[in-house]
Amino acid sequence: MKPVATYSKPPELYDGLRLHQNEQTGGCSPRVLEALARLRADQISVYPPYSTALAACAADLGLTEDRLVLVNGMDEGILALAVSYLQRGLDGAAAEVVIPQPAFEVFEVNADLMSARVVAVPPRPDFAFALEEVLAAITPRTRAVILTNPNNPTGVSVPLAAIRQIARAVPPSAIVLVDEAYIHFGGETFVPELEAYPQVVVGRTFSKAYGLAGLRIGLLAGHPETLLPMRRVVPVYSINVAAAVAIVAALDDREYVKDYVRQVTESRALFYDACRRWGVHYWPSAANFVLARTGDRTARVLERALERGIYLRDRSNEPGCAGCVRVTTGLVEHTRRAIAAMEEVLCAAP
């Protein structure tokens, strides 16, 4: 029997500087804490209303509310997609899901859950989006194409023109998911094009730019009919009242996100400079992390960083990522600490 894909959750490391899961290491906006503190006992004892949260998200994205589904983190959105779109056909044939590599591991885990066939499109050496290869992988059995823009773990963007071409190439019953978990840091959103491309669904999370990973909230945006099968999977009260209140406050504090994005931009530049100094190859990133090829020094880099209380992510086992480490480049102060720790290994030896 084929081995089952399972997600290997990173160990629970919370004592040091977490630069391995691309969270906002500076925390959420203080306005979120104020909003949570204002929650009353009688708001917690009842099933939560979502109208205010939905209105805030709709206004933020410039969409009507019928084009949104709130989910308990994008992870739940991905699960809902798998459950609704990756079922076996009536003839018993497995659904096919096209996933350009390297990719966020959860996609494959959920596809496997549905016994779908993952059509993994290998990466190009520079991680430029492999459009022709993705188009060639689409068949009449394709039920979903899953893209992440900008991609995780590479930070490389997917051109909007490529997404349009893929959307036109999939069978009518298929869906194209554009996971925009990191779109705030430099990518170009597909949201304004959803009207023209009803087969595309955009996924967003409040875990990265907004610093709400602990509250678990994200959303799916797309045509109401395309969303319907996924809406049916998501439990009616999947979003808790704290998350519903928090996103309204988070969306309201534009300056907080703007400052974080500014720091990410500065952090990436600092990290690129360091890589050039070390002679380490890196991929220019549109996200809040950078992938760098530390080669045979990767294990020592990870170890030294850990000794300094800094967690980095080993991505060596991902397709095309041999000898690569992924470093969250968030607050400048934290990026400087990561660079200092890595420098101890990377400057010492050729």
Ligand SMILES: *Cc1c(COP(=O)(O)O)cnc(C)c1O
């Ligand atoms: C972090 C991440 C997610 C998960 O988002 P949650 O809302 O925290 O579940 C989804 N997709 C990608 C590509 C991510 O990196």
